[in-house]
Amino acid sequence: MDWNQALQESLSWLAVASLITIAGFAAAGALAVRFTHWGGQFWQIAGPYLRPKHSWRPLLVFTLLLVLTLFSVRMNVLFSFWYNGFYSALQGLDQPAFWYLLGVFAILATIHVLRALFTYYVTQAFSIHWRVWLNDRMTADWMRGDAYYRGQFLAEPVDNPDQRIELDVNNFVTGSVSLALGAVSALVSLVAFTAILWGLSAPLEVGGVEIPRAMVFAVYIYVIVATWIAFRLGRPLIRLNFFNEKLTANFRYALMRLRENAENVAFYQGTGIERQTLLGRFAALIGNVWALVYRSLKFDGFNLAISQVAVVFPFILQAPRFFSGAIKLGDVMQTSQAFGQVQDSLSFFRSSYDAFAQYRATLDRLTGFLDANQQARTLPRVTTQEQAGVLEIDGMQVLRPDGFRLLADLNLRLAPGQALLIKGPSGSGKTTLLRALAGLWPYAEGEVRRPGGNQALFLSQRPYLPLGDLRTAIAYPASSAAEDEDRLKQVLRQVNLAHLTEQLDLSQDWTRILSVGEQQRLAFARVLFNRPQIVFLDESTSAMDEGLEHALYSLLREEMRDTMLVSIGHRSTLANFHTHRLEVDGRGSWSLFEA
Numbered sequence: 001m002d003w004n005q006a007l008q009e010s011l012s013w014l015a016v017a018s019l020i021t022i023a024g025f026a027a028a029g030a031l032a033v034r035f036t037h038w039g040g041q042f043w044q045i046a047g048p049y050l051r052p053k054h055s056w057r058p059l060l061v062f063t064l065l066l067v068l069t070l071f072s073v074r075m076n077v078l079f080s081f082w083y084n085g086f087y088s089a090l091q092g093l094d095q096p097a098f099w100y101l102l103g104v105f106a107i108l109a110t111i112h113v114l115r116a117l118f119t120y121y122v123t124q125a126f127s128i129h130w131r132v133w134l135n136d137r138m139t140a141d142w143m144r145g146d147a148y149y150r151g152q153f154l155a156e157p158v159d160n161p162d163q164r165i166e167l168d169v170n171n172f173v174t175g176s177v178s179l180a181l182g183a184v185s186a187l188v189s190l191v192a193f194t195a196i197l198w199g200l201s202a203p204l205e206v207g208g209v210e211i212p213r214a215m216v217f218a219v220y221i222y223v224i225v226a227t228w229i230a231f232r233l234g235r236p237l238i239r240l241n242f243f244n245e246k247l248t249a250n251f252r253y254a255l256m257r258l259r260e261n262a263e264n265v266a267f268y269q270g271t272g273i274e275r276q277t278l279l280g281r282f283a284a285l286i287g288n289v290w291a292l293v294y295r296s297l298k299f300d301g302f303n304l305a306i307s308q309v310a311v312v313f314p315f316i317l318q319a320p321r322f323f324s325g326a327i328k329l330g331d332v333m334q335t336s337q338a339f340g341q342v343q344d345s346l347s348f349f350r351s352s353y354d355a356f357a358q359y360r361a362t363l364d365r366l367t368g369f370l371d372a373n374q375q376a377r378t379l380p381r382v383t384t385q386e387q388a389g390v391l392e393i394d395g396m397q398v399l400r401p402d403g404f405r406l407l408a409d410l411n412l413r414l415a416p417g418q419a420l421l422i423k424g425p426s427g428s429g430k431t432t433l434l435r436a437l438a439g440l441w442p443y444a445e446g447e448v449r450r451p452g453g454n455q456a457l458f459l460s461q462r463p464y465l466p467l468g469d470l471r472t473a474i475a476y477p478a479s480s481a482a483e484d485e486d487r488l489k490q491v492l493r494q495v496n497l498a499h500l501t502e503q504l505d506l507s508q509d510w511t512r513i514l515s516v517g518e519q520q521r522l523a524f525a526r527v528l529f530n531r532p533q534i535v536f537l538d539e540s541t542s543a544m545d546e547g548l549e550h551a552l553y554s555l556l557r558e559e560m561r562d563t564m565l566v567s568i569g570h571r572s573t574l575a576n577f578h579t580h581r582l583e584v585d586g587r588g589s590w591s592l593f594e595a
C-alpha cells in the first residue's frame with residue numbers, strides 16, 4: 001500500500017462505496033417496507049418521522065451515519081494494510097520503514113479515535129431525537145380520543161401500555177439503528193475483506209485437485225459451519241431470554257402490588273400468603289435463570305472454542321507459503337486479520353438473529369398499541385355538542401357491555417342553577433350514565449348538549465389526585481399559576497382543609513397521605529377553584545358524615561349559583577340541594593321528579 005496515496009484513495013473509495021451503499025440501502029429498505037411484514041410495521045411506526053415531508057434532518061443524519069459506518073470499515077482496511085507493512089518491516093529488519101509506519105499509525109490512530117467519538121455522538125443524537133419524537137407520538141396517540149381509557153372495551157385490550165411506551169420505544173430506536181448500521185457494516189466489511197483475502201490466497205492442492213483461492217473458500221466454509229452449529233446451540237436462548245423478561249416483570253409486578261396495597265395486606269396480616277406468591281414467582285424466575293446459565297455454557301463454550309481455533313486457522317493455512325518464502329510475515333498477519341473480519345461479519349447475521357427476534361417482538365408490541373388506540377377511538381360514543389349553560393339529553397340509551405339495557409330513551413333538560421340527583425339501586429347504571437354523558441362509554445346512544453372543555457367537571461367515585469404538589473392537585477385539570485396562591489388557600493379553607501394551606505408546594509403522594517374524606521373535600525376545592533358551568537358528582541361525599549356533606553353542598557350552591565349539578569348519591573338529605581330527581585331501576589325504566 002502506498003501511504004502517500006492513502007488519503008486520496010480512501011476518499012474516492014468512500015465516495016463510491018457511499019453511493020452504492022445509500023442506493024442499495026434505500027432499495028432494500030423500500031423492498032422490505034413493501035414486501036415484508038416487519039418492514040411494513042417499521043414504516044407504520046417510523047414513517048412519519050423519516051418522511052422528508054416532516055423534515056429532511058433525520059434522513060440526512062442517517063445518511064451521515066451510513067457514511068460514517070463505511071468510514072469505519074475503510075479504517076479497518078487501512079489498519080490491515082498497516083499491519084501488513086509493519087510486520088514485513090519487522091521481518092526485513094527495515095528500520096526506516098518501521099519508523100515511517102509508526103508515523104502512519106499515529107495519524108491513523110488519531111483519525112480512528114476522532115471518528116469513533118464523532119460516530120458515537122451522531123448515533124446518540126440521532127437516537128435521542130428519534131426517541132423524543134416517538135415518545136411524543138405514542139403518548140399523544142394514547143391520549144387522543146380517550147384511547148387510554150376506552151382501550152379497555154376492545155375485544156382484546158393491549159397489555160402494559162406503560163411498558164410499550166417506555167421500554168419498547170427505546171428498544172425500537174436502538175434496535176433499528178444498531179441492526180441497520182450493523183448489517184451495512186457487516187456486508188461492506190465482508191466484501192472489503194473478502195477482496196483482501198482473495199489477493200492474499202493461493203491455490204491449494206487437496207487430494208490431487210487444485211482449489212484456486214483456497215483461503216477464501218476455507219474461511220467461508222469454516223464460518224458457515226461454525227455459524228450453523230452455534231445457531232443450533234443458541235436458538236433456545238431466544239425463548240429463555242423472552243421468558244426471563246416476562247418472569248422478571250411478573251415478579252416486579254407482584255412486589256409493586258404489595259407496595260401499593262401495603263395497608264390492606266397489613267390489616268389482613270396477609271404477609272404469609274404474599275410471601276408465598278413472591279417466592280413462587282421468584283422461583284420461576286430463578287429456574288429460568290439456571291436454564292439460561294446451562295444453555296449459555298454450551299453456547300459460549302462453543303463460540304470460545306471456535307474463536308480460539310480461528311486464531312490459528314489462517315496461520316496454518318498460510319504456513320506452507322510463508323516457510324517457502326512465497327509470502328511475507330506481513331501477508332500472514334494481514335490474512336489473520338482479514339480472516340477475523342470476515343468471520344465477524346458473517347457472525348453478525350447469526351448473533352443478530354436473537355436481536356432481530358426481539359426487535360420483531362418490539363415492532364409487534366408498538367404496532368399493536370397504535371392499532372388498539374385507533375380501534376378504541378372508533379368505538380361508538382354518544383353525540384356530544386358543546387353548548388354553554390344547558391344540559392340536554394335526547395333519546396339516550398345506556399347498555400352494559402353484554403348488551404343488557406340499563407337505561408332506555410332518557411330525555412331531560414337542566415337550565416343554569418338547576419341540579420339533578422340520580423338515584424337507583426347499586427349496579428343500576430348510575431355511574432355508567434355519567435360515563436356516557438362524558439362521552440367515555442361506548443355502549444350508549446343518544447344526543448347530549450352540555451358545556452364542554454374546562455366548563456364541565458366530573459368528580460368520580462374514587463377521588464383522583466395527580467402526581468406533583470398540592471396546588472397542581474387542586475387546580476387539576478387546569479394548571480395553577482403563582483398569582484393563584486390566595487385563591488388556592490381560600491378554597492382550601494372553604495372546604496375545611498385550612499391545615500394544608502402551608503403545604504401547597506409540597507410534592508407528596510397525596511393519595512396516600514390524605515384520608516378519602518379529605519381527598520373528597522379537595523375535589524370540592526377543585527370545583528370551587530375551577531368554577532365550571534356544570535359539575536357531575538358521583539357519590540363524591542360518600543366518605544363524609546352528613547354534616548360535612550351538607551356544609552359542602554351548601555357551599556357549592558352559595559358560591560356557584562348558576563352552576564348545574566348532576567349528583568349521584570344514596571342519602572335522602574341530598575335531595576334538598578337538587579331541583580330534579582331521576583330514579584333509575586337498572587332495567588331500562590326511569591322516572592323524573594321535580595322538587
Ligand SMILES: Nc1ncnc2c1ncn2[C@@H]1O[C@H](COP(=O)(O)OP(=O)(O)OP(=O)(O)O)[C@@H](O)[C@H]1O
Pocket residue numbers: 400401424425426427428429430431432433
Ligand atoms: N367495564 C365494565 N365491563 C363490564 N361491566 C361493567 C363495566 N363497568 C360497569 N359494568 C357493569 O355495569 C353495571 C352498572 O354499573 P355502575 O357502576 O354504573 O352501577 P352504579 O349504579 O353506579 O352502582 P353503585 O351504586 O354500586 O356505584 C354493573 O352491573 C357493572 O358490573
